[in-house]
Amino acid sequence: MTSDAGGSQPELPGMVRRTVAESQARARATRERKAAEAQATEVDPIARVLVDVGPAHLDKVFDYTVPVALADAARPGVRVKVRFAGKEADGYLLERVAESDHPGRLQPLRRVVGTEAVLTPEIAALSEAIAERYAGTRTDVLRLAVPPRHASVEKEPPGEPATAVGDLPRAEGAWGDHAHGPAFVRGLAAGRRPRAVWNPPPGADWPTLLAEAALLAPGGVVLCVPDHRDVARVSAALTRLGAGDAHVTLTADAGPARRYRAFLQVLRGERRIVVGTRSAAFAPVPDLALAVVWDDGDDLHAEPRAPYPHTREVLLERAQEQGAAVLVGGFARSVEADWLVRTGWAHDLLPTREAVRAALRVDVTGATDRQLERDPFTHASRMPRQVYDAVREGLADGPVLVLTPRRGYAVHLACERCRTPARCGVCTGPLAQAHALSRIACRWCDAPAGAPDASGWTCPECGHHGLRAPVVGEERTAEELGRTFPGVPVRTSGGGTVVPEVPARPAIVVSTPGAEPVAVGGYAAVVLLDTWLWLGRPELRGDEEAVRRWAQALGLVRPGGRGLVVGDPAHPAVQSLVRWDPAGFARREAEERLAAHLPPASRLATLTGSLDALDDALVLLDAPPGAEVLGPVPMDDEVARVVVRVPRAHGVALGRALGLLQRARAARRLTPVRIQVDPPSLD
Template sequence: MDPSARPEQLTLPGLAAPTGAGRARRSETGVPLAQVLPIARVCVDVSPPHLDRLFDYTVPAAMSESVRPGVRVKVRFAGQDVDGYVIERVDRTEHAGALLALRRVVSAEAVLSPEVASLARSVADYYAGSMTDVLRLAIPPRLARVETEDGPARVSGRQAPDPQVDEVRSHWSDIRGGDALLTRLTAGESPRAVWTALPGTGALGGWPLALAEAVRATARSGRGVVVALPDARDVERLARALVVLGIEERTAALGPVPGPSGPEEFVRLTADMGPTPRYRSFLAALRGHVRIVIGTRAAAFAPVANLGLVVCWDDIDSMHQERRAPYPHVREVLALRSEQTGCGFLIGSVSRSIHAQALVASGWARELVADRATVRARAPRVQALTSVELAREGAGGAARLPNAAWQAITTGLKTGPVLVQVPRAGYLPVVACVRCRTPARCAVCVGPLALSGAHAVPQCSWCGALAGGWRCPECSATGLRSVRVGSDRTAEELGKAFPGVTVRVSGARSAAGVIAQVPDSPALVVCTPGAEPVAPSGYTVAALLDAAVSTSHVGLYTDQEALHRWLTAAALVRPSDAGGRVLLVGDAAPTPTNAFVRWDPAGLAQRELDERVELALPPAMRIASVTGDRHAVAMFVARVALPEGGSVLGPVEVAPPEHGAHTPARAPGRRGAARTASTLEAPVRAIVRVPAGRGRELARALSAALATASAKRETGLISIVLDPKEMV
């Protein structure tokens, strides 16, 4: 007999003779191994890109019962104990040498479900990142005490049906295809849609109740739902709407799994709810206690079984963009999850993002919008007070609050609250010389000076240094004048202009913080974009000041974001037949201004998309930003095997982030690549772009180039970001 045809001598007692090239091997320490499936494939928490793969470890016999796919384990890697997740167990390995054994099982709880593991791998591949980075976003830190909870579960009290529930059916009935969406979800189908919500007043009016009805329709089919919203205020509004529709909130101990006849329940999953309630909500979904999860970015990875629908509300909001590597966007994560599981997909907003419009244009999703007559009936009257419109007022038309706006606010205060949106927070965030108007700069770091109050000393916005003896370097004047007026100064001015009227300020930097709701009594509510409180009956008037500031900067999404901020505020105003008015004050760019007056976000999104197809810009193209030392960037770009139709722009020098300035989520500094600001050489940036259809090929090419550079331990410092928000 040919010796090569004989089976190899067994190295693991009790196991059958292996077939094929791979075989299970004895642990390096000689520890007795599990009799069945003795090899565990582990995702090890290590950072180098070339190590982004699964590693094989032997399973000691003593751990065989507790080592299951999804459990947390400790393993030995490069001489250190590191964390990992068991992805699967197999009966043989392709590794040529002896294998190490698992060190210990951290918890018997299988926190990584197969679906979420597959999703994490897909997200990592889509963004040219590592799976361990994605798992940090998907799985909260472990709390052993929560895992052992077994008390009776408490849920929020059931609320009696609210009269506003009638608005649900009217909202979806007013949307073309809205009733069909609910019917298909109830029947167990999985539609994909982009929904432009109608404006609605009140804490529950408009989108919260409509979205809650879509969730309830999916739950009636026996399937799960995941809803991702921008912030905790939106989560609270949706939670209240769900309770109104009879879906209870689980708020305490895990308890037993409810029976099929029990009430439908949901949990919240947000980053600011604290470690214990967050982990409790995560386990409630993981163990099947609830099948509805609502929350912020982390909810996109919620381990809900048998998904029927995933929802991204307000995808334009910057809070949907993850701040940590590999910087995934919730919209893309949920789209990948929809493709992976075959569940329904819904993007909703009062506005329309260009990326959502691209999904509609490609046929991947259907459009859900109301006809023009319905939009005009539900929306307030919008008027743009530009310099042309105000020319007949003479010098008064150049005021920050022209006479037309003053009269509208005066009239609105007779019947309810008035909303005033200001694009900048603070008192006077930017000041200049009173004589020559040279911008006032800090003598220490050359940062901009600002005033925090009427009698405050000028202070640097970057380093915080006081500038009590400031003198203009151009004309030696010592006085300062405002260049940009913030929300605090605006509230002060309005308080003087409207004596006796209550003035409230809502914003992250204001004394009262972000206000969730205000009463219907007459008051002036001054806020920054995104911090608009809700009025139960809606605002009578909204004045959007300094409109030119919203469109004054250069960027790929300037017009889209400006229109989104305006529509978000205007959607809180009463309909035009109830006297609701919105005044846009200032000379903003004409394209978003016209779209706002017409209340046509889909039209603007389609126009922007057509222009980007012609100019080869995202989302018609998929781009990657490569930032770092000139030599390192050149080496890396040369190594990338570009897909067909790919091209490289640059490299060009880029200014490092200004001291004290906000660093965007996609700035250099990704894990595995240090910042280049500490080097003597100015950093450069190259833009790699390919047609959108070859975007995943680009991600694979970038991952391969990163792995090669990591394995060779090249000293160049680079940062790779796929789908950066801006190219400049």
């Protein structure tokens, strides 16, 4: 190649010129093809997309054009990829319309992800309602409702719709122990959508009762239970009744592929009954006919991720929108469930007194006044002679459950002489013993208490060297019972070792609350120890939670079994067990809450953050009429909390105001404040 003195461009060889020309032609063809693909379709060319972006002020629908190439795939409910703020973002296509209100140029959809319309109109409306109630965003709610896509599962061919139906005479017989049970299942089968708050008798086979009701429902059914063990029990009951191919389970620990497969089976109408934990409340069952939540007072029903919705409230909102029947059940009754009955939104569904008397006899025992006066932590006050008698009588017929509220061995230690709590000499933490053969050490810093047997420890009050255990856990309890009943198997369940089931033969099962194994055929006797530990907790739901835990344990007894409570017979919580009156106890708790202006008589929200952030938030908050601002209360050195309380009639306005607050703070990029509406606890 040469160039002249005038600086003209060098002459390119013929091959190079042809290569450049071909490249330019390909580039022009690519631009023309992309322009043609980006050309909007003529029918409903505007896609309204909910873009999955973080800031709360962007929780709104954005318009995009639908290219001709995506006209068929871009259906309402599908996942899409769009261009947002210069980056590719995920979103859901909510609807397609003919025109847009946006005056400027619209970006086209980049692509459609998958072939399934995973967001149904009902779930889209539900997510909007839940986001408004809990001052959250729709995208946060949809992360709880729609599982991540699994491409290989989505390619699997669909199955056939399930055809299992219930047996009305059989269901009426199963529900015959309840005063209005047969009427409830008849109304459900007839499509009248009854709403009830249900407390079965102790020993009732509640999974089978739920399965009978679910099979009679003339449409989709959602059954939400606290954990995977309850899911397995309800699923087994449905299978026994011939609904193995009509139901599916949805749990968080199922794995991505299995969970998405179950989700698609429900979405496609292959399964009409869903059994699961929290996320199952959003299952896209078509034509929802029955929504069930079991043991709604369990804290596992409270979602730990924003916007922190509760399973019960999600199902109630969904049933209200879709006109479904509702069943809120449990051996105990929460004050929120009682409020549904109090307001007439739901009706009582209770067992007959004859059924209760035939199912269980509950006795109360404790130390005598003289024993307690001499030593409030005496061994006789924890396990008096009546406990050993009840265990001995129960072992003659089958397994016996002993419930104790503490895990471990010797949870707290005290001076043997003066009962002063034993403290660590290094950090003043409490001394404890993890196992029978382990050393006594501090629970905070693990520093040993002198010699392995703590003989080097000295009481600062009286100078004594001996230690005793006023509070012990399930391991120490099992050890004591094992010495008293040699030759009888003793099993523990709690902490990281939870036993799911025990056989129907004599054995002692020592468990912590929530870890009780299910006994085949039921327990012959159930013993509740250390009730004072539950009733002494300074919490809003302390007594309510105690009754719930105790009722769940007593509910595992076999018909005609015995319950023994070691505690104060005059306490209202203990009396509710003796009478088996969960409705009466919940009513009493609700009356006290009403007098104190506490939920459910009112609605409240907590705002947690730094003091500066809370001050800014309260300035921006447009609280509804009658709102009370309580606090701020320091939580630690850097974080404080404010409680905003309003009358129940203004609860919707409170959620809306807090949602606007979140959007305003996000738009100004202020320091985040955690907002939780109707938290399960204020402790």
